[in-house]
Amino acid sequence: MKRHLLSIDDLGRSDIERILRRAESFAEVSGREIKKVPTLRGRTIINLFYEASTRTSSSFELAEKRLSADLVNVKASGSSVEKGESLKDTVQTLSAYDPAAFVFRSPNVGAAALVARWTSASVINAGDGKHEHPTQALLDLYTLRRRTGTLEGLKVWIVGDVMHSRVARSGILAFARMGCKVTVCGPPTLIPRGIEALGCDVAYSLDDLGEADVVYALRMQHERMTGAQIPSLREYAARYQIDGRRLGPGQLLMHPGPVNRGVELAAEVIDSPQALIAEQVESGVVVRMAVLYELLAGGQGAGPNGGQARGISTSETTEPQPA
Amino acid sequence: MNVSAVPQAPEAGRLDRAPVPDATVLIRGAQLLDPRAGLDGPGDILVRDGTIAEIGAPGSLEAPVGAEVVEGERLHAFPAFVDPHVHLRTPGREDEEDIDTGTRSAAAGGFCAILAMPNTDPVVDSAPVLRSLRERARAEARIPTGFTAAVTVGQKGERLTEMAELADVGAVAFTDDGLPIRSAGVMRQALRYQRLCGGVIALHEEDPTLSAGGVMHEGEVSAVLGLAGVPSVSESTMVARDCELADFEDARIHIQHVSARETVEILEQAKAAGVQVTAEASPHHLLLTDDKVRSLDTHFKMNPPLRSEDDRQALIAGLRAGVLDCIATDHAPHSREEKEEPFELAPMGVTGLETAFAAIHTDLVLPGVIDLALLVERMTAGGAPFGIVVPTLVKDAPANICLVDLSSEWDVGDSGYESRSANCAFGGRKLTGRVRMTIAAGAVAFRERSFAIEAVR
Numbered sequence: 001m002k003r004h005l006l007s008i009d010d011l012g013r014s015d016i017e018r019i020l021r022r023a024e025s026f027a028e029v030s031g032r033e034i035k036k037v038p039t040l041r042g043r044t045i046i047n048l049f050y051e052a053s054t055r056t057s058s059s060f061e062l063a064e065k066r067l068s069a070d071l072v073n074v075k076a077s078g079s080s081v082e083k084g085e086s087l088k089d090t091v092q093t094l095s096a097y098d099p100a101a102f103v104f105r106s107p108n109v110g111a112a113a114l115v116a117r118w119t120s121a122s123v124i125n126a127g128d129g130k131h132e133h134p135t136q137a138l139l140d141l142y143t144l145r146r147r148t149g150t151l152e153g154l155k156v157w158i159v160g161d162v163m164h165s166r167v168a169r170s171g172i173l174a175f176a177r178m179g180c181k182v183t184v185c186g187p188p189t190l191i192p193r194g195i196e197a198l199g200c201d202v203a204y205s206l207d208d209l210g211e212a213d214v215v216y217a218l219r220m221q222h223e224r225m226t227g228a229q230i231p232s233l234r235e236y237a238a239r240y241q242i243d244g245r246r247l248g249p250g251q252l253l254m255h256p257g258p259v260n261r262g263v264e265l266a267a268e269v270i271d272s273p274q275a276l277i278a279e280q281v282e283s284g285v286v287v288r289m290a291v292l293y294e295l296l297a298g299g300q301g302a303g304p305n306g307g308q309a310r311g312i313s314t315s316e317t318t319e320p321q322p323a
Numbered sequence: 324m325n326v327s328a329v330p331q332a333p334e335a336g337r338l339d340r341a342p343v344p345d346a347t348v349l350i351r352g353a354q355l356l357d358p359r360a361g362l363d364g365p366g367d368i369l370v371r372d373g374t375i376a377e378i379g380a381p382g383s384l385e386a387p388v389g390a391e392v393v394e395g396e397r398l399h400a401f402p403a404f405v406d407p408h409v410h411l412r413t414p415g416r417e418d419e420e421d422i423d424t425g426t427r428s429a430a431a432g433g434f435c436a437i438l439a440m441p442n443t444d445p446v447v448d449s450a451p452v453l454r455s456l457r458e459r460a461r462a463e464a465r466i467p468t469g470f471t472a473a474v475t476v477g478q479k480g481e482r483l484t485e486m487a488e489l490a491d492v493g494a495v496a497f498t499d500d501g502l503p504i505r506s507a508g509v510m511r512q513a514l515r516y517q518r519l520c521g522g523v524i525a526l527h528e529e530d531p532t533l534s535a536g537g538v539m540h541e542g543e544v545s546a547v548l549g550l551a552g553v554p555s556v557s558e559s560t561m562v563a564r565d566c567e568l569a570d571f572e573d574a575r576i577h578i579q580h581v582s583a584r585e586t587v588e589i590l591e592q593a594k595a596a597g598v599q600v601t602a603e604a605s606p607h608h609l610l611l612t613d614d615k616v617r618s619l620d621t622h623f624k625m626n627p628p629l630r631s632e633d634d635r636q637a638l639i640a641g642l643r644a645g646v647l648d649c650i651a652t653d654h655a656p657h658s659r660e661e662k663e664e665p666f667e668l669a670p671m672g673v674t675g676l677e678t679a680f681a682a683i684h685t686d687l688v689l690p691g692v693i694d695l696a697l698l699v700e701r702m703t704a705g706g707a708p709f710g711i712v713v714p715t716l717v718k719d720a721p722a723n724i725c726l727v728d729l730s731s732e733w734d735v736g737d738s739g740y741e742s743r744s745a746n747c748a749f750g751g752r753k754l755t756g757r758v759r760m761t762i763a764a765g766a767v768a769f770r771e772r773s774f775a776i777e778a779v780r
Contacts, residue, residue, distance in 0.1 A: 088663050108665035109550050110619030129667065130549030169549055193552070194543035 001294055004116045004123040008134045008173040015294075016141065016178060022290035022298070023142050023283070029066070030286055039297050040069035043100040048090075048115075049126070050076040050106045055257055056126050056135070059284035060103050067289055069100070087111065088118055095119040100296050104128075122295045133166040136256055137174035139287040143280045144214060147252060152179035155211055158200070159240060160218030160264050163190045163229070167256045168218055172198040183212070186240060189229045205239070206246060216254045217242050217264045233263055244268040252276055337493045338436060338467035338711060339460035340426070343766035345373035346722065349386040353395025353726065357402050357716040358696040359703070368400060370722040373765020378718060391767075393760065395726065402714035403435030403723040403761055405705040406676065407525070408500070408579055408603060408651035411468075413456070415444030420656040420743050422456075425676075426465040427769070428654070428742035432676040433725035435763035436467045436712050438705075441478075442501040448473040448484045450492045457493055466763040469495035469711055474513050474524060478502050483513055486520040496709050498525035500579060501626075503561060505531055510565060514574035523601075523709055525577040526565055528586070529627065533557035538667050540582075540613040540628040548616070550667065553628050559585035566593035566600055577708045578602040580653050582627035584637035591646045601708035603651035604638050606679045607748045610686045611635075615748075621662045621669035622748050625655070642701055643693060649704040652679045656744030673748040677740055681754035684729065689755060695729075712764070724762040731757035 001015045011019075029035055045064050049057055057073070064071045074094065081090060091102070095118070102119060104112050105126040112125035127133040145151050156175045162168045162184045175182045176199040184195060185203040196202060209215065220236065230236050243266035247253055253275045259265050269275060348370045355366045355378070367384040369377040377384055386392050406429060412420040420428075429437045439456075441447030447456065453472055460468045472494035476482045478501065486497060497513070497520075504510045504526070513524055534553040539545050541552025562578055566589060569576045581587060581602050593600050607625060612632050615623040623629055641647040655672025662669050680702060687693045706712045714723030735749045761769040 086660065086663070087665065106665065108667045109548055110667075111665040113619055114663075114665055129665075132549070164549075166549060169547070192546040193541055193554075194546035197543035197547050 001298075003295065004112075005134055005291060005295060006112050006116060006123065006125045007132045008137050008170045008177065011134075011177070013177055016138065016174070018298075019138055019287070019290045019294055020142050020145060022293055023286040026286040026289045026293075035066050036068055037066065038068045039293060040064070040067040040100070042070070043296065044070045044072065044097060045101045045103060045292070046094050046097070046099045047071060047073045047103045048094070048105070049074070050081065050111075051127065053105055053126070055281055055284060056105065059281075060126065060288050062285045063288035063292060066285070067292055069292070072097070087114065091115050091118045095121060101292065124291060124295065127166055130164050130166055130169070132170045134170050134174075135284075135288055135291055136167050137170035138291065139280060139283040140171060140216070140254060140256075141174055141178060142287050143276050143283045144252070144254065146279070146283075147276060148213075151175070154180045154213045156180045156182050156214045156216055157209060157212040158182060158184045158216045158218065159206070159242065160186050161190045161220050162186050162195060162218065163192050164221040165218045169198065171216065172200045176200065185209070186218075187230050187236065209246060210248060212251055214252045214254060215242055215247060219256065219258065220260050220263050237263055240264070241266055242269055244272070247272070247274065249274075254280060257281065337495050338469045339457050340464040340467045340764070341462055343768075345765050346762055346767045347371050347387060347390045348393060348762065348767070349384060349390050350393045350395045350400055350724070350726065351384070352381040353398045353400040355400050355716060356696060356699055358700045359402070359713070359715050360717050362716055363696065368716065368724065370724070370762060370765070373722055375716065375718055375720050375722050378716065393726065397728065397730065398759060399727045399729055400716070401433070401699045401725050401727060402703045402716055403725040403763060404433050404680065404702040405436045405712060405714065406434050406652050406654070406679075407438040407577075407649065407705040407709060408605075409437040409439055409654045409676065410442070410656065410672070411439045412656055413443060413459070414452070418743070419658050422460050422463040422468065423465070424741060424743040425654070425656075426463070426468055428674070428676040428740060430465050430761045430763060430769035431741045431758060432678070433680050433727065433758040433761050434466060434676060435714055435723040435725070435761060435768070436469070436706060438469045438471055438495055438709065438711075440498065440500045441471050441473045442499070446473050446478050447471070448476050448478070450485065450488045453489055453492050453494060466761075466768045467712070469709070471496045471498050471500075471525065473497065474499045474504060475509060480504050480506055480509055483509070483516060486513075486516055486522070490520040490522050494522060495711060496523045496525050496577070498527070498579070500525065500527045503527055503529040503531065507564060507568065511568050511572065514568055514572040514576070517574045523575045523577050525579050526561075527579050528558045528561040528565065529553070530557045530561050533560070537628070538624065539616045540630045542613060542631055544613045544616055548619070550616075555583035555585050555630060555634065558583050558627055559589055562586045563589050566590070566598050569600060570596070570598045573599075575599040580605050580608065580627055580651065581638065581641070581647060582608050582630050582634060584634045587637045587641040587646055590641070591644070594646060601648045602646065603649050603705065604642055604647045605651060605653045606675055606682050607673060609635065609638050609642065609650070610682055611748060616666075619666045621664065621666055622673055622746055622750060624666060624669055624671050625653070625673055625748075626671040639687065639692060643697065648701070648708060650679065650683070650701045651705055652676050654742075656742055657746045658744065659746075662746050673746050674740070674742050674744055675747065677742065678735055678747055678749045678754065680727070680758065681733070681756040682749050682752070684756040685754045722762045722765045725758055726760040727756060727758050729756050731755070733757055
């Protein structure tokens with residue numbers, strides 16, 4: 001595996017399999033009373049968030065704490081960024097603390113890749129503009145596979161505002177890499193020209209939604225919309241909202257959150273047993289633990305009990321057992 | 324010591340440069356190539372007091388006393404190049420480029436004349452600004468430099484500048500380059516006003532409602548990266564509009580930095596229908612595509628954006644067919660800090676004066692896509708649409724000559740440019756073909772440091 005996780009494209013299928021297996025082993029730890037393992041003891045992780053986040057930032061923080069890392073949270077507001085410090089200077093300043101990793105979220109495409117050029121630490125992309133959000137895609141795979149047992153051959157429909165969605169871009173790549181057949185569906189004004197290049201089909205109506213095993217609804221991203229890309233939320237909801245009538249009994253429902261209730265999803269499906277939305281959030285912690293482990297410790301040949309990684313003692317007893 | 328006058332053509336009064344001594348140089352035994360003059364073969368050129376005094380068979384010309392003698396063996400002598408599209412960033416951003424460094428950069432690229440764009444700070448939209456720029460150029464410019472003035476006040480696209488006075492003060496042409504003239508009504512007024520003030524109107528074509536904040540070509544790569552795209556029709560629909568307006572008003576327009584296949588097709592039809600339109604293409608649009616943007620390297624961010632391979636092929640075909648009249652660099656210096664921002668935030672534009680010839684020679688001439696004569700013709704043709712110098716190697720013409728070593732390989736670095744900025748799209752590339760010497764309007768404007776010249780005593 002590469003040193004950074006900037007895009008799902010950085011991961012081969014076997015890398016993804018390894019991360020998912022590792023996440024399963026951490027899930028066992030999460031079931032114990034003491035949820036901490038010492039894997040990253042003494043190592044520093046900097047969470048650099050230039051954009052608002054609840055789920056991603058809190059689950060990264062929890063994951064880091066459960067791996068016993070020292071962590072520093074830096075947000076754009078209240079930091080030198082507000083004084084006009086450039087990204088490069090901020091990163092180089094923080095790099096002076098010799099962090100093992102940056103977890104970086106930015107409103108700008110490619111910003112994580114830029115950070116990776118300016119630091120010797122590992123960089124984990126926690127969302128770069130409309131480009132990618134690879135750990136979200138990994139936790140989606142993990143959540144779905146826990147429910148279905150396998151990913152191969154599943155038909156996944158990603159519905160909604162594809163244009164502004166980094167979740168969609170990473171998701172298409174990740175689902176396709178694991179053998180799913182992906183269709184994106186939404187208003188033509190929110191489906192970018194050329195999106196097929198990621199390895200998906202395009203539909204503009206929900207007429208064939210019945211073929212889907214999994215319906216992945218996207219959040220309408222009002223905050224990223226630049227013009228009149230849809231006539232109204234009312235018309236959007238009428239055509240694309242996933243409700244109890246459109247979601248068949250055998251279909252699973254996913255959503256990256258936060259949900260706009262009554263826009264992309266109707267209340268009845270959010271609370272239905274077919275919805276994996278709460279499980280997605282829950283999976284966030286163990287999958288991010290797995291990513292941190294693989295990037296910062298796993299690459300040195302150590303399994304959870306291997307103890308070869310920097311800072312890990314072989315005698316630790318709280319290490320997770322392999323699943 | 325004689326101080327050379329810029330050539331005594333009608334345009335002479337409109338190009339400025341610092342006083343320089345006239346050159347007397349004998350270039351011996353170079354490969355002479357000037358498609359316009361029907362010249363292609365080895366020979367000697369004698370430049371006496373800034374003028375091409377004689378052209379003869381190799382070894383046939385004698386060096387007059389005091390002449391510099393250049394051994395041209397293994398070198399090509401072309402008419403020097405003319406770039407109608409350069410950003411000198413002066414006034415306002417002298418930290419990125421000034422008249423001295425920009426014209427040094429041009430001379431190092433083999434150019435003997437350039438046109439500077441008016442999107443400076445302040446904008447060149449009034450006679451006092453233009454006058455003071457020309458005065459500075461007469462002190463600093465290494466090669467004859469022409470200045471264009473804005474079409475609209477502050478380039479806001481609302482009210483025409485005092486174009487007649489600007490023309491009197493020496494504006495070579497008018498352009499709001501960097502920005503489109505979005506209102507068809509304003510565009511039409513400018514074209515009508517041309518009857519009074521003259522001067523071609525050069526156009527940056529972009530419909531801002533279609534480009535809508537886009538930062539790269541709209542296509543597969545933008546979809547994959549999640550970057551807002553600028554569709555090809557953002558350019559071509561405006562070109563179609565302005566060709567119609569120019570036709571209707573019997574006016575002359577020049578389309579800058581053509582990037583899209585659709586635009587080439589519209590230009591072909593317009594030219595066939597007799598519209599007075601000329602067009603330019605840049606080295607980066609002729610050589611690079613949006614595939615480069617996958618790296619998110621901001622040295623591939625420019626406006627108009629790098630487009631698809633299909634567009635690139637259409638540009639090459641257009642250059643061959645003459646639909647695109649000339650090559651223009653759109654040399655656009657930016658500071659290192661500004662280009663070290665994430666792709667969406669970084670400014671658009673790349674430098675190009677020092678790499679233009681070598682890049683196209685390496686990527687199009689050497690593989691046999693176009694021939695050398697065509698490249699030389701298109702790189703020397705940039706003044707024609709504006710009624711300024713079109714260099715040629717004929718007796719009694721002002722000496723505008725560049726000497727090029729076509730076999731010399733060199734690495735385009737992160738630094739080491741004559742330009743004050745280093746944001747070149749070809750940085751890191753190995754290019755073949757190096758300008759050794761440039762004679763601009765009768766004076767030696769550039770001589771590669773290692774390139775020794777022997778003087779006859």
